[in-house]
Amino acid sequence: MNIGQASEASGVSAKMIRYYEEIGLIRPAARTGNNYRVYGEAEVHVLRFIKRARSLGFSLEETETLLKLWQDKSRESAAVRRVATAHIGDLERRIAEMQGMVKTLKHLAHCCSGNERPDCPILDDLAGDSSAAGAS
Amino acid sequence: MNIGQASEASGVSAKMIRYYEEIGLIRPAARTGNNYRVYGEAEVHVLRFIKRARSLGFSLEETETLLKLWQDKSRESAAVRRVATAHIGDLERRIAEMQGMVKTLKHLAHCCSGNERPDCPILDDLAGDSSAAGAS
DNA sequence: GTAGGGCTTCCCACCATGGGAAGGTCAAGG
DNA sequence: CCTTGACCTTCCCATGGTGGGAAGCCCTAC
Structure with missing residues (x-):
């Protein structure tokens, strides 16, 4: 399996597969005579693991930790948790x-007439005008 | 006022003040004979505006838009809103x-015994094991 | 043989921020 | 007068992940 197929099968872009290899997150892939990377099912499985971890918001560093735990058959599940x-x-x-930001912004947007006139409590708040409507 | 004092007064680091100048978010500061940047109250006010916008999560690009609207006395508040x-x-x-992530993760963490044994539904989920507990 | 698609490496960009080096400048104090 | 320390200046590099693209090699199909 070439990198393109591995990418297809795992949902990880070829670019990212090379990058993960470069930073040591995955082992260097075997190479064919023409210097193409080769992947098997096991490698694709690892890539899918990474993909899933990333989709849950884990950083690459955390993902690496999880990957190692996954591959360590004598891990303690407590470590994973x-x-x-x-x-x-x-x-x-x-x-x-972010919810704090949303709350403040909604309040300001609510107080803003949002018409053609220039006066605007949103700008007043940003400008530090403490008389602005409810600048939390 | 030197950049250090402006930084102190605005809460924006000197590094960032120079950066904002470099990318054109703020006008180039005047210089003294010794090439030091000089700031006045107006400049500090702009910096505080930027600081507040950033703290509400606006990108620098959005901040620039807001800054221009602030300075445009004939703006329409609708544009700000x-x-x-x-x-x-x-x-x-x-x-x-993120809440989706949290929900999934909490469920998985809840299902994980978190003890010294290796079996772990969190890893099962990441590994794409569809029999993993409630892999959403 | 040529065209196309895939692969390789390498560099650059994003967004916002911080770190630090190398050097100029100023004020205070010995 | 000289040193020390605290400023300031510019310049380069790093972060975290990802994408874009160039230049060049490899293979297959026509």
């Missing part, structure tokens, strides 16, 4: 941060 | 995406 719960905490922190 | 509501939509999309 620690990675996952840390990531959950991370996501929740970022979600909360 | 369009930028804000687009950004709200963006944030909400990202929040929803």
